[in-house]
Amino acid sequence: MLVAPSILSADFGHLARDVAAICEGGCDLVHVDVMDGHFVPNLTIGPVVVEAVAQVATKPLDIHLMVENNTFFVDLFAPLKPEFISFHIEEEKHPHRLIQKIRALGIRPAITLNPHTSIEAIEFLIEEVDMVLLMSVNPGYGGQKFIPSVVEKAKRLKALIEKRNPKCLIEVDGGVNDENVKELEAAGVDVVVAGSFVYKHPDGIEKAISALK
Numbered sequence: 322m323l324v325a326p327s328i329l330s331a332d333f334g335h336l337a338r339d340v341a342a343i344c345e346g347g348c349d350l351v352h353v354d355v356m357d358g359h360f361v362p363n364l365t366i367g368p369v370v371v372e373a374v375a376q377v378a379t380k381p382l383d384i385h386l387m388v389e390n391n392t393f394f395v396d397l398f399a400p401l402k403p404e405f406i407s408f409h410i411e412e413e414k415h416p417h418r419l420i421q422k423i424r425a426l427g428i429r430p431a432i433t434l435n436p437h438t439s440i441e442a443i444e445f446l447i448e449e450v451d452m453v454l455l456m457s458v459n460p461g462y463g464g465q466k467f468i469p470s471v472v473e474k475a476k477r478l479k480a481l482i483e484k485r486n487p488k489c490l491i492e493v494d495g496g497v498n499d500e501n502v503k504e505l506e507a508a509g510v511d512v513v514v515a516g517s518f519v520y521k522h523p524d525g526i527e528k529a530i531s532a533l534k
């Protein structure tokens with residue numbers, strides 16, 4: 322299992338220290354939650370802060386856009402050369418075009434589904450993306466409870482991916498811990514995003530990451 326800790330649960334007063342800690346602790350990706358206060362009722366960070374994160378991170382960035390104007394934010398973050406940029410299917414009128422744009426910028430495109438969104442919504446996009454991110458909480462905040470229906474959704478998505486684009490990864494985000502990760506792994510999930518489990522683990526960040534793996 323690949324682990325992408327969400328820096329939303331870091332101490333922003335010591336962000337460089339907390340980004341270094343997950344990289345030294347064995348994470349695979351650094352998950353960056355970008356929220357605009359419109360698509361979701363929370364506002365997080367922009368390119369100035371993410372540039373500082375990129376300078377410290379020794380693992381690739383996984384940028385998750387939770388915004389209304391995806392194209393604007395893709396242009397804003399592209400110079401930081403993240404590994405992935407994901408955007409929400411619920412908020413994009415022209416997802417195919419946006420995927421092509423992200424790929425043309427040398428970034429791996431990913432598409433995100435909210436808990437209520439069915440995988441049929443991306444049936445004809447699956448060949449175009451390198452990763453699908455399934456939300457297992459309503460986007461906007463860290464520390465929420467895992468929504469278990471994502472397990473069945475991941476199984477159905479895995480079946481679709483095997484037929485249409487076997488290299489495409491499945492990522493699950495929200496309320497992930499060392500218990501539900503087992504079901505996610507069995508369902509075919511490749512990457513888990515975890516914020517509070519990693520940053521608030523009583524035995525420390527390294528132990529938390531290895532427990533998820």
Ligand SMILES: O=C(CO)[C@@H](O)[C@H](O)COP(=O)(O)O
Binds near residue numbers: 354461462464497
């Ligand atoms: O995108 C989001 C929330 O919108 C997530 O990345 C959370 O920040 C994950 O945090 P935990 O649920 O693991 O605390």
